[in-house]
Amino acid sequence: MRTVDVAEETGYSVQQVRDLERLGVIPPAARSDNGYRSYTTVHVHALRAYRGLAGALGPVEARRLLTALRAGTLTEAAAAVDEAHARLARERAEVLRAQGALRAIQDEETGPDGDSMTITELAEALGVRSSTLRFWEQEGLVEPERVTTLRARRYGPAAVGAARIVTALRAGGYGVPAVREIMGTLDGRDGLEETRRLLGDRLDRIAARSVALLRAGADLAEVVTAVRESAVQETAVPEVATPGAPPPPA
Numbered sequence: 001m002r003t004v005d006v007a008e009e010t011g012y013s014v015q016q017v018r019d020l021e022r023l024g025v026i027p028p029a030a031r032s033d034n035g036y037r038s039y040t041t042v043h044v045h046a047l048r049a050y051r052g053l054a055g056a057l058g059p060v061e062a063r064r065l066l067t068a069l070r071a072g073t074l075t076e077a078a079a080a081v082d083e084a085h086a087r088l089a090r091e092r093a094e095v096l097r098a099q100g101a102l103r104a105i106q107d108e109e110t111g112p113d114g115d116s117m118t119i120t121e122l123a124e125a126l127g128v129r130s131s132t133l134r135f136w137e138q139e140g141l142v143e144p145e146r147v148t149t150l151r152a153r154r155y156g157p158a159a160v161g162a163a164r165i166v167t168a169l170r171a172g173g174y175g176v177p178a179v180r181e182i183m184g185t186l187d188g189r190d191g192l193e194e195t196r197r198l199l200g201d202r203l204d205r206i207a208a209r210s211v212a213l214l215r216a217g218a219d220l221a222e223v224v225t226a227v228r229e230s231a232v233q234e235t236a237v238p239e240v241a242t243p244g245a246p247p248p249p250a
Contacts, residue, residue, distance in 0.1 A: 001039040003029075010047040017047065024067050025050050045222040052216025056209040057084060069224055077224045084213060090127070091171060092206050098168035099199050101161030105186055116145065117160055119153040125160075126167045133163065139176050141166045141183055162186075165195065172202040 007014045020026055021037075026046040029037035046066065053062035065084065069077045123130045133153075136142045142163045144153040155163065162183065169179045182198070185191025 001041075001043070003037050003039065006039045006043055006047065009044045010051070012047060020047065020050065023063055025063055026066075027070065042223060042226045045219040045226075049216045049219035049223055052212045052214075052219070053084075055212035056088070056216065057213070066223075069220065074224060077220075081217070081220060085210075088206055088210050088213065092203065092210075094126070094164065094171070095168045095199055095202050095206065098164040099196070101164045102186075102192065102195055102199065104161055105158075105192070116154045116156045119144070119155070122155050122160060122163060126163060128167065136163070136166055139180060141176070141179055165199075168199055168202055169195075172198065172205070174198070 001009075003014050003017055006012075007017050010017070012020070017026075018037075021029060021043075026043045029039050029043065032038060050062050050066055053065055056062075057065065065080055068080055117125065119130050119133055123133055126133075133142065133144075137144060137153075142155075142159055144155045144159050146153060165186075166179055166183065169182060170176075174182070182191065182195055186195060
């Protein structure tokens, strides 16, 4: 296939196809004697897979994953794709917990967060660093309780719930000033409704990314299979006839 043929098949421009080849998203194209590129269906599958991965994980992670899929074993390739699905599942679970915390705030209940937590325990539960929680405290996003003479931080159920909401909003791309404004309005009905809408939008975007990853799955399978088959063919030892032995049957 010519570069223009691949571009038409995948919806990329000719320059984009060349750029993605240069970045390692697709395998290097074969070159004819006159220097023209020659592509195969594997390149088409790789470009389609990249589009889905970029929509699900972002372009940088998509490039890294596609490069790793071609270089690693089949087991490693499957594990990398499974981890991408798991990452989206973790993001979705965190937003759902944030929605639960928001409902608890609305109902003026302690919610499902249980007993108070240390900063280390909360950071581990949220998948963030302790320094991130300290930064959020400085910015007025989450207020912990201090209960020891060493002023060690402990977070009660309300603070844990607030931290879950902040985590979901920050992961959704909202800056600190926007999150501070949102957290400051949670006492009012309008603030609750707006936060509920934002968290719902976040779930919708995660769902769209999950669908993009699913669509990339079939093309990823074609790329990985083709690479594995090519590797097997390159390492296969040709059969050498033994002198004096009868020729193989026709």
